[in-house]
Amino acid sequence: MNLILQSLSAERNAIDRIASLADVTATDISSAGRNAWRCDDVAYSESLKALIDTACYGVGIDCAWLPSAPKLGDFKLLAMDMDSTLITIECIDEIADMQGLKPQVSAITEAAMRGEIEFNESLTRRVALLKGLDAAALQRVFDERLQLSPGAENMLAAVKAAGIKTLLVSGGFTFFTDRMKAALGLDYAHSNVLEIVDGKLTGKVVGGIVNAEEKKLTIERVCAELNIAPSQAIVMGDGANDLNMMKIAGLSVAFRAKPVVRAQASVALNFVGLDGILPILA
Structure with a gap:
């Protein structure tokens, strides 16, 4: 099993201490990029994983366990949740x-x-509470509050350079996903449509809801269009409604996610940015 350790701030001696829990010596640790280190052929066990995962989380280090050494070029699609992920x-x-x-x-x-x-x-329930709000509030949120997650631009630049298509699939709203698609040059976007009448939110969405199952189906539709298997997709998310689409992916990434998502993802990035997938796939 390969173990990749990443941190925004940890000293190398902290990395060495974590690796020593797996009987990996400092000389057996190789660089995997800036602030990232790789330990290959670790003698894996569930108890060792639990020990290292706990130790890493306590000192702000992300750890990824992979049974092989996948490369970025092995994948053809990057699918991302939007809110609290991208x-x-x-x-x-x-x-x-x-x-x-x-x-x-x-x-x-x-x-x-x-x-x-x-x-x-x-x-x-949430959309109903917005009934009567002036639709101009959406633009204010976009202009004043929306920011990319750390590492997003580096990650997107790398995946585009590798020829990987990009999909933004969200339980949020087209007002935001369409603008993010245009601003970032993404290939696909799919989300909910807020109903607006006479410049006011009605408290309803138009059409079907983009829920966990629809997110999964969207991945499958885009993969079919690209003539690839879902196993050639990287899927990133943070919430329970991302689990269905993450389960069919070749690599699932929990980004600063809820515990239920971290527990089921291939990789969890709790501290580094979205570009933390790059050392893992180097």
């Missing part, structure tokens, strides 16, 4: 803030991302 915010929470309802909406969002509330119900 970008730092939950757009619906920030829209709600314009109504003075952010605490109420954020609480529902958090419960949904932990998998405690079914996504369709959570979205319906």
